[in-house]
Amino acid sequence: MTIAQETVGAGTLVVPALCFRGVSFRYRDDRPLALDGLDFEVGRGELLALVGGNGSGKSTLARLCNGLLAPGSGEVLVDGRSTSDLDSLWDIRSRVGLLFQDPEDQIVGASVEDDVAFGLENLGVTREEMRRRVAEVLEVVGLTGEESTEPHLLSGGQKQRLALAGVLVLEPTLLVLDEPTSMLDAAGREEVLDFVRGLTRRGVAVLMITQHMGEALVADRLLALDRGRRAYLGVARHFFSRRAFAGLPLGAPPAMALAEEVLGEADGAEPPLTEDELVDALSRPLAVGDARSAPPATGDPMSGEAEKARDAGPPADRLEAQRKCLRPGGERGAEPDGESNGERGGERPVVTLRGVSVVYNRGTSLERRGLEDVDLVISEGSITAVVGATASGKSTLLQTLAGLLKPTAGVREWSGGARPMAGEVGMVFQRPEAQLFKGTVWEDVAVAPRLRGVEGRALEARVQWAMSAVGLDVQEFGPRAPHGLSMGERRRVALAGIMSLDPGLLVLDEPGAGLDPPARRHLMELLGVWAAGGAASRRAAARGAKGARAEGEMPEDGGASRARADGAFGARTLVLSSHDMDEVAEIADRVVLLRQGRIEATGPSAHVLSDVDLLERAGLRPPLAARVARRLGARPADAVVEGSGLIEWLERRAPS
Amino acid sequence: MSGPGLTIPIGQFIPGGSPVHGLDPRTKLVATLGFAVALFAVEGWAGVGVLAAGLAGALAVAGVPAGYLWRSLRPLLFLLVLTFVIQAFSFPGEPVVALGPFSITREGLSRGGFLTLRLGLLLVSSATLTLTTAPVALTDGIEWLLGPLRRVGVPSHEIALMMTIALRFIPTLLRELDDLIKAQKARGADLSVRDPRRLADAVLPLVVPLFVLSFRRADDLAVAMTSRCYRGAVGRTRYRELRAGAGDVLASVALVVWFVAALSVGRLWGV
The missing domain is CATH 3.40.50.300 (P-loop containing nucleotide triphosphate hydrolases)
Structure with a gap:
């Protein structure tokens, strides 16, 4: 053709x-x-x-x-x-x-x-x-x-x-x-x-x-x-x-990137570019040998630790260990976690839903059910991804968790009681860049703290902190007009506007929607760092360890900082929705799968995301690594959701 | 954009199969206009009573849920209360209650009540029209009714297109406004205005982004329309065809009888 x-x-x-x-x-x-x-x-x-x-x-x-x-x-x-x-x-x-x-x-x-x-x-x-x-x-x-x-x-x-x-x-x-x-x-x-x-x-x-x-x-x-x-x-x-894209701000197709991670960069030979080609390449017996002799040096900055992780323990633990090292400041490692049953043991719930239903336009021909009989516990310090096909109730669930939507039936509780503590819950909507309205980036990021009475140097410190958390330099971006920035930059400004409050629970509706893949990856990395940094600095704060300034630590601003030092909230908790299962595999600990307003499955992300059939039934596209592994004969229990998991599974499979 | 339902209540068209839904939009538009004229032409409570009874009948036939009607009119309640209060205070006559230099008069109460009732009925009648008529049909009806004015230079096609686009984008912009309200609240904004001096603080976080969004949309829409060969009314054909049926003839006759009845009742028992 x-x-x-x-x-x-x-x-x-x-x-x-x-x-x-x-x-x-x-x-x-x-x-x-x-x-x-x-x-x-x-x-x-x-x-x-x-x-x-x-x-x-x-x-x-x-x-x-x-x-x-x-x-x-x-x-x-x-x-x-x-x-x-x-x-x-x-x-x-x-x-x-x-x-x-x-x-x-x-x-x-x-x-x-x-x-x-x-x-x-x-x-x-x-x-x-x-x-x-x-x-x-x-x-x-x-x-x-x-x-x-x-x-x-x-x-x-x-x-x-x-x-x-x-x-x-x-x-x-x-x-x-x-x-x-x-x-x-x-x-x-x-x-x-x-x-x-x-x-x-x-x-x-x-x-x-x-x-x-x-x-x-x-x-x-x-x-x-x-x-x-x-x-x-x-x-x-x-x-x-032929790698003609080298030098341009463009990446390799996902299957090619995964192939390079698993097989190493092919020299001379035509690399697999599509999922089918990758499955073919991995089906050849030689491929497994390659994977062993040439461990991936590309795309995994912590491959040393990942390697160590790979040699120890059952798969779920290893994945968890690896996820830890992918997160800078990954203090999470110190937490006691009983991943086997899917709950992080010993952690307090930040928000709990019991039998929650949401109905729109009740009593008219336009009546629509948003959520039905949902039971959910979001634990402190976790990163939960809410996934599901279009109109499965994701936005409704997120707004319910953030306290912006009242359940029609059921019980909802935050750790502070029937209402969340002021400033403890932050929500970022889809395409949040639309909400920017001030003349400069600095002013826009300052809106929320100002409304809570933060002024002067404390305000400056907060804005600076929030902007650096989203990778924007205050000197460079502070005085610029938001509407002159790229979409990715505007989105990060909007994010900084919420992060400046340092909410204990941050809820994000499709934070990556509409961004090009590099901007999207960047945003996800920033969110990962933010969540992990919070765990460290907040725990330090809880222990009363003054002066222990980890990356992403909130500046002290006297009266304006809430009563958090007593450890009421330790780690930052993140709930986000996404259409992209590869992205979810990268960032989330736990996954809540929605289907027609009901929870279809929930558990550690490796368990849910590796279940290819389950995801496809719910109208989702499973992560590439999970699809490839599945076609090579892996079962959901093998928990392959990422490149490293795929390598590990291929190795395990090799002797047999 | 799988956002949840709107929290802003608006009088939204409810699809249905009732005889009222099935009428030609032109019939309903003329009926609503006729109702408004009759409402202010009749004298006395009895005449208005006949009109109100007819309207209630139409609503019952249309099967509009009372709760839904109430919710879509509630934002306008303020207008009615204001009208009543102003009338009650400003009409000279026998004082009932005195508040300093102002006093509520008997005549004021009666006049205020009568005016408020008619205004309320006017609102209910227009709500009946919009709740039972698809916006598209409504625009078509208006374009048709304005058609004869084209000769004297009224751009009926452009007016209808503007209305269509407005109708098309109102739900989109409302959703955006709804999202903005939630988003700015999530940032801690207090959007309720108690102190007039702080009006800007409450309004700007919504108005500025909404303007930016609307202008961007308008710009993109203009490009899309040009790309789809739009160049004004010249040489255009119409996809929709308005057809009046037997039901419309019947309804028209019933309406005329009803209005005449209301007017004569008003004359005969006018108070």
Whole structure:
């Protein structure tokens, strides 16, 4: 297929769907070029992935494709017609379907069918034809039966499919997708990708911008941009297998990264890039030997300790030991823990739910059950991940734990009683960067402590402490305007705004949503460090060990600091929700799996996340290592959820 | 965005299969307008009583839960109380209770009560319209009713599109506002205003982010609409078709009879 595509790409007879000829563009004369002399084509039925770091010009390129922007020099041709030619502009727009990240901003109609018909109405299509085409396209995207549904009642994946339907109904020859899956969970992502692949088979050309290297691999060819210039154009696989991404702010696809962790960096030979290839590679007997002779030196800063951990005790303990060394300041090791039954022994509950149910819009036809009969104990010092498919009740559970939502039935207790102690519970909502409202970063982080009466030097110390906890330099970022920052930076500012209160229980709803993978990883590392640092400094505080300043220790500010020194709250407790099971495997001790508002399973993360069947039944995509291990014959009891666990399991399996 | 339900109560359309739900939106719009005119044209309590009885009947047929209706009107209760109090105090006549230089008069009480009742009925009638009519249908009805004014330069299509977009984004923005309220409360913000001097402290944490979000959305939406070939009303066709049925004819006749009855009752037994 690839070869055929490339022939079309270089085609002399067939007019390509999209053609950039020496295209340069700048937004303002005093700004550098956003795109610099780009040449490329997308053939009919071809899927071209467009990758690049932040500010590399990806979105500019998307807007040039249908004449929303006109090239400063050079030419953009769609089906052979120039977008600079005003006479053909509307014709071009009807041929190019453009889809952005957030489907919410592309839905115009007040109902599903009205929205799909919008483009057809604009083109003056007759009512009969509209009815036929709308019905057809809804069938294609799987929204038949939802015709009169209001868009805000759809799920995220459904909204994205609706936005796609609104574009597809115009029968475009070229589809430009700007990170179409960034707002979706794993299931929704796969659904959209499969769908896009199906379109190319029908001859639609697709240009897909993506931050996910695993997705880029699905493409026929790949175009990498670096500050507006072409850094790579060629077969998508080769970009990774020949490590052409080195030097760009892009990583390897997840399966390739895992392969390198397990097998070591392959020299010469083609590395496995996908899950299937990795399973194949590990099925060969040689692979196990490799894993043994070449322990992974990559990606595991504590491999020495991990190694030690690997040699001792039963698997669960080892995993726990390893998780400890992955956490800087991992004082957790000193805690007595009886992991076998899944509860950390001797630790007090921070919040307890007994038989809790939440019902929305009670007594109307819109009545909806958010949670049903939930029993849950969140122990002090733990990191709990709440996972589940879309609309399984994750946000409801988090807000109930944080005390922002009242249960319709059942009992809820914090360690302080029926209400949490003031400032002891902090909640960070989805996309918290939206809540920033002050002129500077410093002022915004200072909002919460100020409202609690912290002023002067104590306030300065708190802001500085909170900002450094999220990796933002006070001198550099403090005076800047939040809205001029990148999304990842704004999110960290919002996080600092809550961390500045140093809540004992921090609840985060999808903290990584919408961030690109590097920013996401960074955020998770920061959260891990924050939780662990709290354990150390708070315990030190509880022991009355003055002056023991561990990393992440809260500055003392006299009267404003709450009565915590008496040990009422020792360690920081974290509850977060996530769609990404690999991420959960990295950060969480415990996992609560929700399904339709009920708790389906709960326990140590290694136990829950290694149960591939259980997760898939709940509509989740298990961690890559767990999927691979499962396909190689591992059972949930083997508790493989991460690369190190996979290595260990492969070793154990080797002798037999 | 699988956020939980809204905590802000609003008069939201409840889908249903009642005869009231099934009426053409134009019929319901004209009926609501007619009701408003009749409400202020009738004289005396008896006439208003007839109108109120009819409205109660319509609500019963539509099957709108009383609790839901009450919740969607509760935020407006303040308006009614204020109207009543102002009327009670400001009408000259025989004093009932005196408070310093002000006094509540008998006439004031009666007038205030009458006005408040009519205002309340007006609110209930418009709530009945929005609770039983899908927003899309409502917009279509309005566009159709404004259609004749197009000749004299009223941009009926643009008005309808603006309304559609507003309707489309109200739930989105409400959800965002709801999330913002929770988020700012989680930061310890006190969003209830007790001291007018601190109004800004309560309002800015919500208004600034909401503006930023709305402008960003508006910008993206404009791009998306342009990409989908939107260029104004010219050369546009319409997907929806409004069709009035036998039920609408029947309802119209019933409405006319009802209004005339209310007016004549008012004349005959007008107090």
